[in-house]
Amino acid sequence: VLAGRTSACDYPPEISKIPIVGGFGTPSLEALLKIEPTVILTADLADPTIAKQMTALGLHYEQINCRKLDDIPLAIELIGQLIGYEPQANSFAQKIRSEILALRQESQATTNRPLVYAEIWHDPIMTCGKGSFLSEIIYIAGGQNIGDEVAKDFFQVDPEWVLSKNPDIIFCFYMSKEGSAKNTIPQRPGWQNIKAVSSGNIFDGLDNNLVLRPGPRVIHGIRIIKEKIKSASLK
Known part of the structure; x- marks a missing residue:
């Protein structure tokens, strides 16, 4: 169950019903404690000390890094492991991998790149x-x-x-x-x-x-x- 989101998390539209617990990279520790999450997924934290504060408060967080296209299916698999939906996540990740591979193969045929x-x-x-x-x-x-x-x-x-x-x-x-x-x-x-x-x-x-x-x-x-x-x- 998704218990909270940042103000930057706006997709899909249905997510608007989920409580906001801070901005992108700037979570509110008070708001996080109120929703009592099992795990917190972070991308970038504006203040690195927030991670230490979350740990000190007993909040479990995982940083999800997506710097390259190939990081996306890896992130999906990791999230699946963390929330107990590993089979579904692995299947979806493989679908994304296949689509990325197909696009790369199509790109290899490009000769004159603008x-x-x-x-x-x-x-x-x-x-x-x-x-x-x-x-x-x-x-x-x-x-x-x-x-x-x-x-x-x-x-x-x-x-x-x-x-x-x-x-x-x-x-x-x-x-x-x-x-x-x-x-x-x-x-x-x-x-x-x-x-x-x-x-x-x-x-x-x-x-x-x-x-x-x-x-x-x-x-x-x-x-x-x-x-x-x-x-x-x-x-």
Whole structure:
């Protein structure tokens, strides 16, 4: 039985009925003690000392790490062991493994990979680097991440750097108060000369949760990115 969730845990919609016991990475110890959980599943804790406090209070927690696609089925299996649903979890994990393998095999047939720039924030401008979860998704979907020359999950970039890379496709994985990225990005000085901009290959309005949150739904996210790359007008 799911006894509590963070304010960031919003899928599936039915989860809204479950009590909130803190924010992402910032659980309320008082709220946790009230629901008396058998086990607490964590991803990242904003304050590492919270883990020590939970242990001191007799709360059993397990950190679930998902940094790569292959970590997802492993996480499913671990959760299955922890909550007593091992057979069901193993079956589901194998299904996810098979789907990831199929997508990788399809990707191996890709010859001419378009250069992809993935913008995850606009102020300051941020992108993803080599070895990141998002870069792995871009590659399997048939693209080549221009940020792969930097061995960081995420990093800040200069607009001139993006200009020099001249990507074929731009994905914007955020919601901006300034409006659609399709309208704002072409207004940046010099960016009209980027192939992705001049060809109209700017994609936004996606469900970012499908690619930025490691989990089973990422399979659907990869397929969406793959379709967008296929639909791009390349020069």
